[in-house]
Every structure is written in C-alpha cells, then in structure tokens.
Amino acid sequence: MSPSKESDLALVARCREGDLGAFEELYKAHAGRLYSLAFRMLGNAADAEDLLQEIFLSAHRKLESFRGEAALGTWLYRLAMNQILDHVRSRAARAGQLTDGLDDASALADAGGHRLADRAIDRIDLERALGELPDGCRAAFVLHDVEGLEHKEVADVLGIAEGTSKSQVHKARLKLRKLLSV
C-alpha cells in the first residue's frame, strides 16, 4: 500500500470514529480546491459557501464508502463535482436553459476596447467576469480552461455533446475577452 493511500485510510478511519480534529485536517487539505471549483462553477460566493458545507457534510456521511481505490482528494473532487452539477442543473432548469445562448460568435469576436494580450489580466477582474457568464457556458469554460479537462471529458461530466462543449467554451472565451477589454 502506498504511503499516501495508507495516510488517507488512516485519516478517514479517524473521521469515521467521530474525531472532529481529523475531519478538520481533511477539510483544511481539500476545502480550498473544492471551494474554488464551486465558486467558479456557480459564479457567486454565497452559493459556493453553502455548497461547500453540503459537500463536506455529505462527504462525512459517505466516508463509509471510501475504500481507498482512488486518492481521497479525487474521491472528494468527484463527490463535489456531482453536487455542484446538481446545483447548476437545477438552477438552469429553473431558468429554463441548460445550454445557454450567448450572442453569435462573430458578434462576440468584436472586442472593441484594448487588446488583452498587451497587459496581464487581473485575477480579480477575471473572477468577476466569470460570474457574468451564463451557467452552462461558465461550467464548460471552468472545466476546460481552469480545471484542464478535454472537451470530451467536459461533455461527459456535463452530459452534453462534445460539440456543445466546444461551442460553450469558445463563446465563453469571446465573452470574457469582451468583458475584460472594456
């Protein structure tokens, strides 16, 4: 057994026994990554914080099912992704759209303002602009350009066609370019 797998299993065993300190250790190791994912996928801090709590409460309830086949971080990431996507889907369903429409690519391609490539894109500006994208578009962009998934993987995760993933990511980039160029 690898040392990391051994330590994952030992930590999970302590959490299962109701050791709050152990679960805090687990939280501190993984909360940043999962919060970042939730924040960027959902586009606002309040929803991301609520969901982060649900993710960790759900993780605590499901620790019995952790067998160490995958790393603890991977197991948590999948669990978090499922919960985030449920949230995105239900919100999109309420808004009546899952694959949302932005303007045409050709209209978006007209950025107007200053060239982005001539200056460093400010992280806070980018986070803010991400929050202005429609849900489906933002989810595809975050998974592809931030999290580094391939279009096929994005399509599998979001339950959409690969072509739709490309279209959503591409529109998101154009829209971000426009938002960041003003």
Place this chain on the structure above:
Amino acid sequence: MACERNIERIQELVDGTLGPIRRAELEQHLAQCDTCRALRDDLEAVRDAAAALPQMRPPDGAWLQIAGRLRQEGRIRDTAARRAERWSYGWLAIAATLVLAAGASLLVLVRTPSPATAPSPAPGAVAAPPSTTAVKGDPSVEAAQSAVDSAQQQFEKAIVDLEKIARANSGAIDPATSAVIDKNLGIIDQAIAENRAAVKAEPSSVAARETLFEALRQKVSLLQDTIALINEMRRGNNAAAAQLVNKS
C-alpha cells in the same frame, strides 16, 4: 472584426486541437491579418489567465458551520479526559499568543499618526501575559477544565481589546470593505453564540469547546487582519492593503 470564417479555427488553435494542415493555413492568414492575430493573442491570454487562477481560501465561517452541523447530527464522538487535557494545554498556549499579538497590533496603531480618530486604549491593557497557574501541577480532568476556562477567558479578552481598536479606527477602511468585514464578523459571532449555547448545554463536551475555541480564534484572526488593513491604509500602502483584502 476578425474574419468570420476564421474565428472557429482560431478557437481550435487556442484549444490545441487544430490539425497540422489547417493550422499551417491559419498561420499564413494570421501573418497577414492584424485583427485575427489580435483575436488569437487575446483568446490565448484569457486561456492562460484562467489556467493560472490560484486556489481560493474558503470563507472563515465555513468550517465552523460544518463542525456545528456535524455535532448537531451527533456525528462527533466526545473523547476521553486524556484528550481534554491535551487540547486544553494547546488552546491555552494559542490564547496566550493571541493576547500578545493583540498588544502588538495595538502598538503599531498607537505609533502611527492618526488624524481625527478616537483615542485607543493603552497597550498595557492587552499586553499582559496570561497566567498559567491553572495548568501547573496535577494534570487531572479538573485541572484541564480550569485551563480550558482560562484559555477561553484569554480569547474573550483579546477579542474585546481588538474590537475596541478596530471600532475606533474603522473610518480608515472604505465602506465596501468594511461591509464585508462586518458580514464576516456577523457570521463568526453567530457561530460563537451557537457554540457558547452548546458548551452551556454540555459543559464537559470537549468537541463543543474545541469548536467554540476555533470560532473565537477565527474572530481574533479577522480582527487582527482588520487592524493590519487599517495600518496599511494609514501608511498609504495600497498593495499590502489589497493583499489583506484578498486574504479576507
């Protein structure tokens, strides 16, 4: 506007999925078309900036809420007296450090020229080192409980002192940042109130104490950050102030 038929090909180039023949054709076009080249450069800049986004820090109150709910659901096992002793000593040490840190924060403010602000309390009011008499001697459960009480008092004293400083100088922070700080303090205050109630209901619960201490520690930490922010704003050090705002 970029040449419409090339937009999709430029996107595929940025994706890294454009085949070699189409890529060569596009490169030829890009060499001649400023608009399309600008589009490619900008989309690459967006892609690279997205890939470089750093991990964010979860809000301070999140862990407290999770710990509180786990306890409400009865998923946290209260532990033996031996563990109570271990934790009580640790918390007392942390409380002592925080009280000293509160004094240091105040000292910086007092030394900084401050136009038209309310008078701050004297440094001596917070800088006194904590008593450790409660933990010397017999490490029994009673001694541990006494140490826990002492640590809690130290935390609460540090918070009162830090709040005085922060309130007296809050005008140095812009209203939007101040609103965020107030909101976060409100969340922590709520967690502290809930955890106090839990400690009152179960005075011997180590888990309840731990969570209360964590809430108190987070409040001290946020107040210390607030005071550091006030100091940086006073000095006109906007870069350092922005780092502190991003941290919170």
